[in-house]
Amino acid sequence: xxxxxxxHRNRHExxxxxxxxxxxxxxxxxxxxxxxxxxATADLEALWQRQLMxxxxxxxxxxxxxxFTAPRDGRRIHNAIDILAPKSTPIVAADDCIIGRLTxxxxxxxxxxxxxxxxxFVYYYAHLDRYRKDLRVGDRIAKGxxxxxVGTTGNAxxxxxxxxxxVMKRGAGRVWWDGPPINPYTFFALDGAAx
Numbered sequence: 001x002x003x004x005x006x007x008h009r010n011r012h013e014x015x016x017x018x019x020x021x022x023x024x025x026x027x028x029x030x031x032x033x034x035x036x037x038x039x040a041t042a043d044l045e046a047l048w049q050r051q052l053m054x055x056x057x058x059x060x061x062x063x064x065x066x067x068f069t070a071p072r073d074g075r076r077i078h079n080a081i082d083i084l085a086p087k088s089t090p091i092v093a094a095d096d097c098i099i100g101r102l103t104x105x106x107x108x109x110x111x112x113x114x115x116x117x118x119x120x121f122v123y124y125y126a127h128l129d130r131y132r133k134d135l136r137v138g139d140r141i142a143k144g145x146x147x148x149x150v151g152t153t154g155n156a157x158x159x160x161x162x163x164x165x166x167v168m169k170r171g172a173g174r175v176w177w178d179g180p181p182i183n184p185y186t187f188f189a190l191d192g193a194a195x
Contacts, residue, residue, distance in 0.1 A: 038180040039169050043120070047167070047187055050095050050116055053143055054192035055125065056083045056150060056163050057090040061188045068183040079181040080124070080166035087129055087161040089150040092143075092193055094123055094165070094184075099139045099147075101177065102131060108164065109153025113177045114141070119170055122177050126164035127156040144193035 054061055070078040097114035100122070104110050108126035112135075115122055129151025141147060152161050167187070171179030 039182055043169050044182070046120060047182060048189075050121070050187075051143075051189040052094045052167075052184065052187050053092060053190040054083065054188050055092055055094040055123075055165055056085045056192045057092055057146075057194055059083055059085060059192040061191055064185060064188070066183070066185040068181075068185055080126075080164050081183075081185050082162045082164055084160065084162045085150045087150055087152065089161075090146045091125060091128065091148040091150060091163055093141045093145050093147050094143070094188075095121075096143050097123060097141050099135060099137050099141060102135065102137055105154065107155050109156060110148070110151065111154075112147055114147075115170060115176075119176075121182075122168045122170050122179060124164075124166040124168065124177065126166075127151055127154050127162060129153065129161075144190075 054064065064081060064083065067078050067081050072078055093114070095114075095116050097116060098119070099112065099114050101113035102111070103113075108124075110126075110128040110130065112125040112128065112131070113122060114125075117140075125148065127150075128148040131148045132146050135147060150161050150163050152158050156162065156164070165184060167182045167184040168177070168179040169182060170176050
């Protein structure tokens with residue numbers, strides 16, 4: 001039902017510009033589990049100012065499920081949210097960003113690492129079916145622009161196409177993509193834009 005409702009919107013809905021949520025209705029989330037050690041309140045405030053967009057086209061904020069603290073293999077937790085959508089649904093940039101790394105692995109499958117323009121946060125998109133044509137490291141991408149397509153690569157189930165989306169405070173040194181995670185669930189201010 002969720003997938004069908006996300007795919008069957010009226011044409012005029014796609015033509016409207018996305019509108020951010022008013023700060024009175026959507027407060028900066030400071031609830032338990034929203035951040036890991038090393039993420040300060042100032043970081044959360046800065047992330048809220050980024051006005052993140054749900055990174056899958058046609059998916060509304062209200063339809064998301066918080067899977068940030070869900071258990072995974074061993075003793076680890078998810079540290080991300082999964083956004084279910086039909087295979088090949090466009091993945092859009094959650095923020096204005098710079099593409100930092102494009103890679104493929106056994107766990108995340110086809111992945112994109114990107115940073116916000118100030119390089120304070122890292123956005124990790126995993127299990128893609130494919131990248132947008134001609135996407136390159138160093139590209140500057142506008143929020144809402146297509147960067148790839150939902151898939152089932154890596155350790156994702158073939159029966160459950162989805163985007164694994166993670167936000168981290170940028171780490172120092174060579175492993176900038178390995179900073180402390182922030183739960184993105186309550187930071188989305190915009191529904192997923194149509195490409």
